[in-house]
Amino acid sequence: MKKPIQDLYSEDFAHCYGCGRLNEHGYHLKTYLENDYTISKFTPKDYHIAIEGFVYGGLLASLIDCHGTGSATIFCAKANKIEIKEGNSPRFVTGTLNVKYLKPTPLGKELTLKGELIVETKNKVQTKISVIVDGVVTVVGEVTAILLPDNFGKSL
């Protein structure tokens, strides 16, 4: 993948605070397929702190969330042999997000998020996401992402 999946979302789906290219306040997470894995890189700001020296866990959950939905699009397209071009990308939202903090994540370093496919079905993709710092996994997550239905939000 030359472009990250978030740069191929249609404009309607490009405002997400975590990964939307059109959200000027957001994190702008960028997710790529590398071999069988998905990879994002992110360096937290100094103020993304939990306790001195360590990254805020809520940020890590946010990154896992967005890496999970981006990975879902990538794995869905791969499984269904969809060639994603700008604007035709399937878009997933998070159904469940489970995060386990194995050890404190040091602040001031680049984080790597690595996504692995657990299972892909008709409208769901489940992934395992690891947060890695200097080769050490500090946090693991599981994201069940749901293909955005056409009537999203209309039943409220």
Added chain:
Amino acid sequence: MKKPIQDLYSEDFAHCYGCGRLNEHGYHLKTYLENDYTISKFTPKDYHIAIEGFVYGGLLASLIDCHGTGSATIFCAKANKIEIKEGNSPRFVTGTLNVKYLKPTPLGKELTLKGELIVETKNKVQTKISVIVDGVVTVVGEVTAILLPDNFGKSL
């Protein structure tokens, strides 16, 4: 409780991006005990968006995380009859965070986070957290919070 629990944390623990009173960039979540529940209120900014009209799920996970650790301190103090004063507050960190998004959360409204104690043991507090908008629960979470050990971060 007249003061929110986050205003009673010692300065060392008051820089959290989600709930630290000393983090000028953060969310400043404030958590109170009301009867047997813990309550925080938060109104997302316009840019905390997932898809037009709805709150970013990563933010909701972050709020559940901080509401969970704040609630852990409150429930721990209540169970152990500790009268929290400024600086003597037990401080918890998140061990696991499980979030289930039941329906999209509308943007532009005040959110109420409501915490209920599931179980409190020597060094762990498990809570159920609900995100409520206009009386409707849109997201539920479970947080297992762990009492901050004295050697936190030293084993890295």
